[in-house]
Amino acid sequence: MKGIVFTEFLELVEDKFGLEMVDRIISSSELASDGVYTAVGTYSFSEMLQLLQHLSENTGISIDNLLLVYAEHFFSVIEKSYPGLLATYKDPIEMISSIENHIHVEVRKIYPDAELPTFEVIEKTDDHLVMDYTSSRAMHHFGLGLMNKTFEHFNSTATIELEKIKEDGTKVRFVINKN
Ligand code: HEM
CATH class of the missing domain: 1.10.260 (434 Repressor (Amino-terminal Domain))
Structure with missing residues (x-):
């Protein structure tokens, strides 16, 4: 890490x-x-x-709530450190669905030894996104906090639900509905 x-x-x-x-x-x-x-x-x-x-x-x-609050803080670090990466996007669903194929790809170029999760897009429309998170670190609430702040960044809000696919939190489905 x-x-x-x-x-x-x-x-x-x-x-x-x-x-x-x-x-x-x-x-x-x-x-x-x-x-x-x-x-x-x-x-x-x-x-x-x-x-x-x-x-x-x-x-x-709880650790989940600590990770949620921490991620909300970490988003401001991202805004300060990587403004160019964020400026590529106009829409939160577009940005969140591009973590795997774009954002974290760029992160890996900066930090080749970064330990990143995998996000798989299952369903996607303009205002709805279903995405599966997989990581041995089970930091799904860190992801949730970053997603909350991504919507805020674009002056938008969403309802985000988590469904554990694996009990230990190493695989979790995010169901995101833009309000
Ligand atoms: C981890 C960068 C956006 C989800 C990380 C790490 C960095 C990073 C540096 C730590 C890697 C390590 O310590 O080895 C960025 C940047 C972003 C971005 C620059 C935007 C420009 C997002 C978004 C999400 C996300 C929007 C929301 C789903 C995660 C998660 C982890 C992580 C969940 C924790 C590692 C894990 O669960 O295995 N990211 N990230 N990231 N990122 Fe991103």
């Missing part, structure tokens, strides 16, 4: 819960990195999982 995902995460934790919480979740995790991340480095996903687990235990907020 890319360092930028860690550095932005810890900044958000500091913002919302304070530096003490950052120290607490780092010191209660077993981290090969010792909790020192650079934006361009690459670190084990198990480090992110431990940080999320300890934050969840300390705040009583």
